[in-house]
Amino acid sequence: MKKLLISIALFGVLCARAVSAPLSPENISFNQLLKDITAPAAARAPEPEERSAILSAPSDGRYWVTVKAADKYARTRLLEAGMDIVEIKGDNVSGFAGPHTMELLQSGGFVVLSRVPLSEYLAGRQKDFPAADAVYHNYKETWDLLKQMAAKNPDIASLFSIGKSIEGRDIWCLRINSNAKGEAPSSKPGALFIGNHHAREHLSNEVPLLFAAWLFDHRGDTAIKGYIAGLDIYIIPMLNPDGVEYDIKNGSYQYFRKNARVNPDKSIGVDLNRNYDSWWCESGASTYPGADTYCGPKAFSEPESQAVKRFIEARKNLKTHISYHSYASSILYPWGGKEEDVPKAQDKQVFVKMAAEMAKLTGYTPEKSSDMYIATGDSCDWAYAAGGIFAFTFELEGNGFYPGAAIISKAVSSNIKAAVYLLSVTDDPYKLAQ
Ligand SMILES: [Zn+2]
Numbered sequence: 001m002k003k004l005l006i007s008i009a010l011f012g013v014l015c016a017r018a019v020s021a022p023l024s025p026e027n028i029s030f031n032q033l034l035k036d037i038t039a040p041a042a043a044r045a046p047e048p049e050e051r052s053a054i055l056s057a058p059s060d061g062r063y064w065v066t067v068k069a070a071d072k073y074a075r076t077r078l079l080e081a082g083m084d085i086v087e088i089k090g091d092n093v094s095g096f097a098g099p100h101t102m103e104l105l106q107s108g109g110f111v112v113l114s115r116v117p118l119s120e121y122l123a124g125r126q127k128d129f130p131a132a133d134a135v136y137h138n139y140k141e142t143w144d145l146l147k148q149m150a151a152k153n154p155d156i157a158s159l160f161s162i163g164k165s166i167e168g169r170d171i172w173c174l175r176i177n178s179n180a181k182g183e184a185p186s187s188k189p190g191a192l193f194i195g196n197h198h199a200r201e202h203l204s205n206e207v208p209l210l211f212a213a214w215l216f217d218h219r220g221d222t223a224i225k226g227y228i229a230g231l232d233i234y235i236i237p238m239l240n241p242d243g244v245e246y247d248i249k250n251g252s253y254q255y256f257r258k259n260a261r262v263n264p265d266k267s268i269g270v271d272l273n274r275n276y277d278s279w280w281c282e283s284g285a286s287t288y289p290g291a292d293t294y295c296g297p298k299a300f301s302e303p304e305s306q307a308v309k310r311f312i313e314a315r316k317n318l319k320t321h322i323s324y325h326s327y328a329s330s331i332l333y334p335w336g337g338k339e340e341d342v343p344k345a346q347d348k349q350v351f352v353k354m355a356a357e358m359a360k361l362t363g364y365t366p367e368k369s370s371d372m373y374i375a376t377g378d379s380c381d382w383a384y385a386a387g388g389i390f391a392f393t394f395e396l397e398g399n400g401f402y403p404g405a406a407i408i409s410k411a412v413s414s415n416i417k418a419a420v421y422l423l424s425v426t427d428d429p430y431k432l433a434q
Helices: 002-006 030-043 048-055 072-080 099-107 118-124 139-152 203-217 222-230 241-247 303-313 345-362 379-387 406-426
Strands: 063-068 084-089 092-097 112-117 157-164 170-176 190-194 232-236 318-326 330-333 365-368 390-396
Touching: 030 203, 030 406, 063 099, 063 118, 072 084, 072 092, 092 099, 099 112, 112 118, 139 157, 139 170, 139 203, 139 241, 157 303, 170 203, 170 303, 190 203, 190 303, 190 406, 203 232, 203 318, 203 390, 203 406, 222 406, 303 379, 318 379, 318 406, 330 345, 345 365, 345 390, 345 406, 379 390, 390 406
Parallel strands: 190 232, 190 318, 318 390, 330 365
Antiparallel strands: 063 092, 063 112, 084 092, 157 170, 170 232, 330 390
C-alpha cells in the first residue's frame, strides 16, 4: 500500500518505495525490511489531503452496527443474515451490515443497539489511522519481495504461481526446500502458510511475507537449518490479490473483504473463506451476493479457492498449515463449521496442544473455531478434512483492520515464534499426542 500515500493518480503503475531505496537481492534482509517498516512513519507523515484520502469512506451503503447476540448460535444467525462480524464483546457483536442485512436483522427480531453509516464510523476512528500505512506491501511490492528472496537464495528457494485470481493476477507461492524446486514433488513433511484470504486484512500478508524473510536471514541457525533440510515449506502471503488492490484502489480504504467476482446482481465479491467445500453454506454464511459473508454460487466457485484446492490435493506431504486473518488475537482449530470436536481423539489432542503452545508464543487465545461462531466453507476445516492437515486459523492482533504500521513489528516477531514452533512439529505432529 505504499503507493496509497504517494500518488492516487498513478494507481496501477509500479511505484518506487516511499522512503528507502528499492531493495535488491543483495541488500534484502529481514532486519532491513523491519527497519523500512518502522522508519518511514517518523520520516514522513502524510499530507492533509493524503490523510483525508485514506479516511474517506466507501459509499456502498453499509453500516457499522452493534447487535445483541449472546451466544454462538445468535452469532451464526447474524452471519447467515449477511452481517460481517468484526468484534465480539460480551453479549454484543459489532460489524458491517448492508441494507439487505439490516432488513433481515429487523425481521429476524434482533436487537440492534447502534447503527451508524460507515462514513461516520470511519470519521470517529480517524485517530486510529496510521501516519504511514504506506509501509504495507501491495500486490506488486509483495511479488517483488518474493522474487528478490528467491533470487538471493536460489539453492533453497523457488517461486511459482498456484493459479490466477479472477482478474488474472498470479497467486504467488514461495517454496523453501533444500532439493525440490517449483512444483516438483517432495516426500518431506510439508508446512503451508497462507495470508490475505480477506482483502482488508493487510497484516495477514505482512506476517507470512516477513516470516519468509526471517527464515532466509536465519537459514544458518542450527534449528532453522534442520527445518529447511528436512521440510517442504510453502508461503503464499497474498491469496486474494484482487481484493487487496480493490481495498486500496482509490487511495482510501474500502473495508473490503471478498474477492473481485462481479456477481449477477452486480455486487462485488465472494467471501473466499466461506467458499470451500466443508459443509458449504450450511451455517454462518449468506446466499445473498451483496453480503460480506456471501458463500458464492457453489463450493469452489472461485479461482482463488480452487487454486488452494488444487495445491493441497497435489501435495499429500502437507502436515501443518496456518491461514492468517485479522483481527481477534485468536488461534482457531477445527471444526469451524460444526459444533462437534474433530472425530479422532488423537487429532484433537494434537490440535489442542499445538494451539496452546502457539498461544503462549503470541499471547493469543486458543479455541475451537466453532466456539466463536459456526461458519461453514472455511479453508482450515476443508484442509483438515481433505488432507488430514493440522490447520489453524490465526486471527492476528489489532484494534481494527487498519491498525497502522507500528503493529507490524510486534505482530511479526511473536508470529515468527509460533510459525517456527509449527515447523518444529511438522516432521510428525503426532509426537504431541502421547
Ligand atoms: Zn479474515
